[in-house]
Amino acid sequence: MTDVNFSDSTSLTAPGGPAEDRMPIDLIELLFFAYRDFTSDPDTILAEFGFGRAHHRVLHFVSRNPGLRVTDLLGILRITKQSLARVLKQLIDEGYILQEPGPVDRRERLLTTTPLGQDLAERLTRLQARRIQRALAAMPEGSHEIARQFLYHMIDPDQRGDVARLIEQS
CATH class of the missing domain: 1.10.10.10 (Winged helix-like DNA-binding domain superfamily/Winged helix DNA-binding domain)
Incomplete structure (x- = not known):
């Protein structure tokens, strides 16, 4: 299996905008495709x-x-x-x-x-x-925890505690 190396060219920056304005288009599209296949x-x-x-x-x-x-x-x-x-x-x-x-x-x-x-x-x-x-x-060792943290931080901050409690109870 070959891994794909996504370059910065998949992230968009507003013309003349700073690097922090860069949009992670690659991650957005990967989430769409991952969700498609996950479901x-x-x-x-x-x-x-x-x-x-x-x-x-x-x-x-x-x-x-x-x-x-x-x-x-x-x-x-x-x-x-x-x-x-x-x-x-x-x-x-x-x-x-x-x-x-x-x-x-x-x-x-x-x-x-x-x-x-x-x-x-x-x-x-x-x-x-x-x-x-x-x-x-x-993925490399430790990726489970990184993926877990990434998904957790995708949740609205005011909902994270409720989600964590629900997962712990289940």
């Missing part, structure tokens, strides 16, 4: 079930956080109730997710994956984990 593996399987990426995200976070409240899922995904309702209804109706009232506040809705939902979530996660493992295997 393409699960997309193929999801299509077999009539599901899309929204279903995948719901399955992922519910499987990693059994008993997740619907309100917390809305915060994680940053989508409207209306958007979630359609996807969640389909996953519940088809037996991938269970929705139960909270033990204290019966208005709360708690989500868990069924065995069918857990199996699908794990299948999709394995596909994406293999892609990440292949990429990290081609």
Whole structure:
């Protein structure tokens, strides 16, 4: 496998602008292509079930956080109730997710994956984990932590603490 050396010519600088104004076009485009391929593996399987990426995200976070409240899922995904309702209804109706009232506040809705939902979530996660493992295997020692820090710092600063806690809990 050959590594590509991206030169500074892939970053754009405003005419006459300082180097700190340079835009990392190479990284922007690499993120677009990486995301395309990262999601393409699960997309193929999801299509077999009539599901899309929204279903995948719901399955992922519910499987990693059994008993997740619907309100917390809305915060994680940053989508409207209306958007979630359609996807969640389909996953519940088809037996991938269970929705139960909270033990204290019966208005709360708690989500868990069924065995069918857990199996699908794990299948999709394995596909994406293999892609990440292949990429990290081609990188120098310590790249996992560098990639982890890079992605963490791509998250809005006011959300980083919540994301770190969610990942630790899962």
